[in-house]
Amino acid sequence: xxxxxxxxxxxxxxxxxxxxxxxxxxxxxxxxxxxxxxxxxxxxxxxxxxxxxxxxxxxxxxxxxxxxxxxxxxxxxxxxxxxxxxxxxxxxxxxxxxxxxxxxxxxxxxxxxxxxxxxxxxxxxxxxxxxxxxxxxxxxxxxxxxxxxxxxxxxxxxxxxxxxxxxxxxxxxxxxxxxxxxxxxxxxxxxxxxxxxxxxxxxxxxxxxxxxxxxxxxxxxxxxxxxxxxxxxxxxxxxxxxxxxxxxxxxxxxxxxxxxxxxxxxxxxxxxxxxxxxxx
Numbered sequence: 001x002x003x004x005x006x007x008x009x010x011x012x013x014x015x016x017x018x019x020x021x022x023x024x025x026x027x028x029x030x031x032x033x034x035x036x037x038x039x040x041x042x043x044x045x046x047x048x049x050x051x052x053x054x055x056x057x058x059x060x061x062x063x064x065x066x067x068x069x070x071x072x073x074x075x076x077x078x079x080x081x082x083x084x085x086x087x088x089x090x091x092x093x094x095x096x097x098x099x100x101x102x103x104x105x106x107x108x109x110x111x112x113x114x115x116x117x118x119x120x121x122x123x124x125x126x127x128x129x130x131x132x133x134x135x136x137x138x139x140x141x142x143x144x145x146x147x148x149x150x151x152x153x154x155x156x157x158x159x160x161x162x163x164x165x166x167x168x169x170x171x172x173x174x175x176x177x178x179x180x181x182x183x184x185x186x187x188x189x190x191x192x193x194x195x196x197x198x199x200x201x202x203x204x205x206x207x208x209x210x211x212x213x214x215x216x217x218x219x220x221x222x223x224x225x226x227x228x229x230x231x232x233x234x235x236x237x238x239x240x241x242x243x244x245x246x247x248x249x250x251x252x253x254x255x256x257x258x259x260x261x262x263x264x265x266x267x268x269x270x271x272x273x274x275x276x277x278x279x280x
Contacts, residue, residue: 002030003228008091010034010083012074012131013101015052018198021216022098022223023056027065029224032091035060036070036083036101066091074101075122080130084138096227097135097148099128099173106162117165124151124169128176136180136189145188147227150177152193152238157249174238181236190235192226195249197242222246 009026013019015037023033037053053069060067070086072079087094103123105116128150139146155163156170174193181191198219222241225231238249257263257271268275 002028003224003230004096005030007031007095008034008087008093009096009098009227010036010087010094010131010135011098011100012036012083012127014098015039015056018196018216018219019098019100020056021220022100023067024060024063024065025217025220025224026096026227027060027067028063029228031096032066033060033068034070034083034087034090035067036072036074036086038071038073038101074099074127074131077130077133080132081134083131084134088138093142093144094135094138095144095146097131097146098223098227099131099148099150101127102151104163104166106166108162109164112165117168120165121169121172124166125172125176128173132176132180136184139189140187143187146190148180148184148189148191149223149226150191150193152177152195154195154197154240154249157195157238177238178236184235190231192231192235193238194223194226195238195240197240197244 004026007030009023009031011019011023011026011033014023014033014035019037020035023035027033035053035056037056039052053071057067057069068086068090070083072082072086074080074083084094101123103120105112105120107116132148132150135146135148138144150173151170152174153166153170154160155167156172156174159167177191177193180189184191196219198216219241222239226234226239240247240249254277255274257268257274259267
């Protein structure tokens, strides 16, 4: 018995790297998989779906699994609808959506063009929206529980130099996930976030040290856990998964300054130790 027997999973950006690792593991655990990938370069240029998604599908089928390739653009509503249609036409249902597709256009903020900003936000944040909405509606209309996993990032949660566009998009995905986890409760739709740290073509030149725990195949088990009934009690949470281990990342606040009357800026400054966690 596999952890995902009888399930159908859509995985975007699954032509390589993390997405491909998820697709192969999910298929091995019994899921039928829609392997989506536009086949674009890391910066979003070009497109050759046949060279990406189909290769992963061929590997899954050769191992006895079920999969179909899809080359639609996640950042358009038509693309999101077509990706869902691929699942319904080939497998009759959808149970799991992994929003993994993304690109990078890293530059320090003053050197970042409007195009760099718009395209990164479009692929990551709007792409997550465009793929989630059709699946969300289908699950609700068919009274089906489901799991949606959205890919955030430590850059979106903590910040990182040279990634203002990427960080803004990934921070938005975190907030999107939080809202939908609340809206999905009555319908049994679980929504979780993932902040992965892995060696892929997206991170190949970022100077990560060689470590087998950074390989996509060693990030995938955590995503399988999140998508399976093993995590049935968890929604609205973000897991950081990297060579440092697996941990929940959570927004918290200090005890703070709690005045019982109007206060001045100077008085507020005097309570800085209660307001702030400490020096950055």
